Amino acid sequence: MKRVLIGLLGTKMDGGTEAWRWDRWRPTVSLFQHEDLAWDRMELLAEPSFNILAKQVADDIRMVSPETSVELHRTDFGKDPWDLEKVYSVLHDWSRGYRFDPENEEYFIHITTGTHIAQISLFLLNEAGTLPGKLIQSSPPPSGKFRNPPPPRYAVIDLDLSKYDQLSTRFEREQTEVLDFLKSGIATRNPTFNRLIERIEQVAMRSKAPMLLTGPTGAGKSHLAKRIYDLRKQRAGLRGGFVEVNCATLTGDTAASALFGHVRGSFTGAQKDRPGLLREADGGLLFLDEIGELGLDEQAMLLRALEDKTFLPVGADRAVTSDFQLIAGTNKDLRAEVAAGTFREDLLARIHLWTFALPGLAERREDIGPNLEFELEKYHRNHGRAVSLNKEARTHFLKFAEAVDTPWRGNFRDLNAAVTRMATLAPRGRIRPEDVAEEITRLKESWQRPERGCEVARHRLPDDLLETIDPFDRVQLCYVAEVCMRSKNLSDAGREIFSVSRGKRAVTNDADRLKKYLARFGLCFDDLR
The missing domain is CATH 3.40.50.300 (P-loop containing nucleotide triphosphate hydrolases)
Structure with a gap:
C-alpha cells in the first residue's frame, strides 16, 4: 500500500530559507529523514499568506525524499487561527472533499505543527473517522553531547484502542x-x-x-x-x-x-x-x-x-x-x-x-441464588449478625424459589422479607431446612388471594371434564357454573345467561336451553348448587 502523510505547515518551526535551516530540527521535513519511513505522497495544508514558505518546505521535502510527491492545499483559517469553530470547519470541509482510498493507501496525520486548536481539530476529525488514518507525532533529537548525533524522533498513535491490549483490558x-x-x-x-x-x-x-x-x-x-x-x-x-x-x-x-x-x-x-x-x-x-x-x-x-x-x-x-x-x-x-x-x-x-x-423476580429465576447471598450479606451489615444456610436448607429454598409456579408477587421485597424472617429466627446464625419449610408456608399464605366467582366455580367442576374440553369451552362452562351456583333456580340462571339472545327468539325457554347446555357435559343444575 502507498503511504500518505497529511499535515499542516509549521509557520515557525518549519520556516527558514537560509542554508543553516538544515542545521536545526524542522518537524515536517524531519519525517522524511528517517530511513524506516518511506512516503509516497505528502498533502501539505497551508494558509495562503504563507505560500512562499510552503513552496520552500515542499522543495526541501523533494530534496530529502525525491520519491515523494508533495501536494499543496490552501486552507484559510481567517484572521483568528485560535477560533475553534472556524478552524474545525475548514479542516472538516477539506477532509470531506478529499478522495480517500483506504484500500490502496495508508494515511498518517501529522499533529506536531499548527496551533493547538488546529491539532485538536485534527485529533477530533480522526477520532470521528472523517479524517481516517493514524496520528504521527514528530520530535527533535535528544539534547546533549553525542559523538554521532542521533536522528529526530517520531511516534505513531493509533486511536483504535482495541489494538492496545493493556488499554483494552483496563x-x-x-x-x-x-x-x-x-x-x-x-x-x-x-x-x-x-x-x-x-x-x-x-x-x-x-x-x-x-x-x-x-x-x-x-x-x-x-x-x-x-x-x-x-x-x-x-x-x-x-x-x-x-x-x-x-x-x-x-x-x-x-x-x-x-x-x-x-x-x-x-x-x-x-x-x-x-x-x-x-x-x-x-x-x-x-x-x-x-x-x-x-x-x-x-x-x-x-x-x-x-x-x-x-x-x-x-x-x-x-x-x-x-x-x-x-x-x-x-x-x-x-x-x-x-x-x-x-x-x-x-x-x-x-x-x-x-x-x-425492569423484569420482576419471576422473570429472573436464575438470579435468585446470587440475590439470596446478597440479602444475607445485607442482613449482616444491617443487624451485625452473620447468618447462613446449610447446604440442605439452601437446596430446599432454591428448589421452591426457582420453580416456575412460584409467583413472587412482591418480587425482591418478598425475597428480602423471607431472608429477614429466616435470619431472625435462625438459631445460632444457621438457617435449617425446617426454617425454610416454615418460610415457604408463610410465603404461600401471603400470596393467596380471595377467589373470584369463576375460579370458585372451577373447583365444582370435575377435573377430568375440564381436561377433555377446549380452553374456550372451559372458560364458558366455568362462567355458566358460577351463575348457577348463585342463582335460586334453573330459570333465574337461564335468564341471566341468555339475557341478550332471548330477546331474539319467538319462544323463550331459558331453563330448557340451560338444561340442555349442561347435559352436553354430563352436568345438571342441582349438581352445581
Whole structure:
C-alpha cells in the first residue's frame, strides 16, 4: 500500500530559507529523514499568506525524499487561527472533499505543527473517522553531547484502542466495575437483565436526559435509581444530592406544595416558605417513583420545570430555577394512562427518551441464588449478625424459589422479607431446612388471594371434564357454573345467561336451553348448587 502523510505547515518551526535551516530540527521535513519511513505522497495544508514558505518546505521535502510527491492545499483559517469553530470547519470541509482510498493507501496525520486548536481539530476529525488514518507525532533529537548525533524522533498513535491490549483490558475492567456497581455487586446471570444494565450504564454516563424505569412493584426501581445517582456523582461530576419521593403519597392540595414549594401565606397553614423537592434536587438527581400517580396540574408544572428549568412555587408571582436530573419510576402502562386521560402525552414524550423495563423476580429465576447471598450479606451489615444456610436448607429454598409456579408477587421485597424472617429466627446464625419449610408456608399464605366467582366455580367442576374440553369451552362452562351456583333456580340462571339472545327468539325457554347446555357435559343444575 502507498503511504500518505497529511499535515499542516509549521509557520515557525518549519520556516527558514537560509542554508543553516538544515542545521536545526524542522518537524515536517524531519519525517522524511528517517530511513524506516518511506512516503509516497505528502498533502501539505497551508494558509495562503504563507505560500512562499510552503513552496520552500515542499522543495526541501523533494530534496530529502525525491520519491515523494508533495501536494499543496490552501486552507484559510481567517484572521483568528485560535477560533475553534472556524478552524474545525475548514479542516472538516477539506477532509470531506478529499478522495480517500483506504484500500490502496495508508494515511498518517501529522499533529506536531499548527496551533493547538488546529491539532485538536485534527485529533477530533480522526477520532470521528472523517479524517481516517493514524496520528504521527514528530520530535527533535535528544539534547546533549553525542559523538554521532542521533536522528529526530517520531511516534505513531493509533486511536483504535482495541489494538492496545493493556488499554483494552483496563477499559473492560472499568466497565465491569461500573456494571457490578449498578448491580450492587450481585453476579446476575439473566442475560436480558445484564444487557439492560449495560444500556443503563451507557446512558447514565453519557446523557443528562430524563430516564423512565418501568416494572412491577418491588422490581428494584428505587434501588437502581440510587445506584445511578451514586455512579453519576462519582464519575460524572454530579454535585447535588439524591431526592426521592413516592408520588402516590402526594395527594390533594399538598402535592404541588411538596414538589414545587410554596410561599408564606399562600394557603391556610402555610406559615413559612417551603423550598419544595425540585429545589432541593438542584444540581442533583430527583427520583419520582410512581409518577403515574401525579395529578394533571402537577404534571403540567413538572413539564415546564423539565423544559425551562423554572417553575412557580404555590402562591408565588416569580419563577424559581432548579437544574436537576430526573429519573421517573412507574408500575403502570403510561401509554394506557394517556389514552385514559390521566397522564399528559407531552410529559410522557419528555420522559420517554430513555425507558428501561425492569423484569420482576419471576422473570429472573436464575438470579435468585446470587440475590439470596446478597440479602444475607445485607442482613449482616444491617443487624451485625452473620447468618447462613446449610447446604440442605439452601437446596430446599432454591428448589421452591426457582420453580416456575412460584409467583413472587412482591418480587425482591418478598425475597428480602423471607431472608429477614429466616435470619431472625435462625438459631445460632444457621438457617435449617425446617426454617425454610416454615418460610415457604408463610410465603404461600401471603400470596393467596380471595377467589373470584369463576375460579370458585372451577373447583365444582370435575377435573377430568375440564381436561377433555377446549380452553374456550372451559372458560364458558366455568362462567355458566358460577351463575348457577348463585342463582335460586334453573330459570333465574337461564335468564341471566341468555339475557341478550332471548330477546331474539319467538319462544323463550331459558331453563330448557340451560338444561340442555349442561347435559352436553354430563352436568345438571342441582349438581352445581
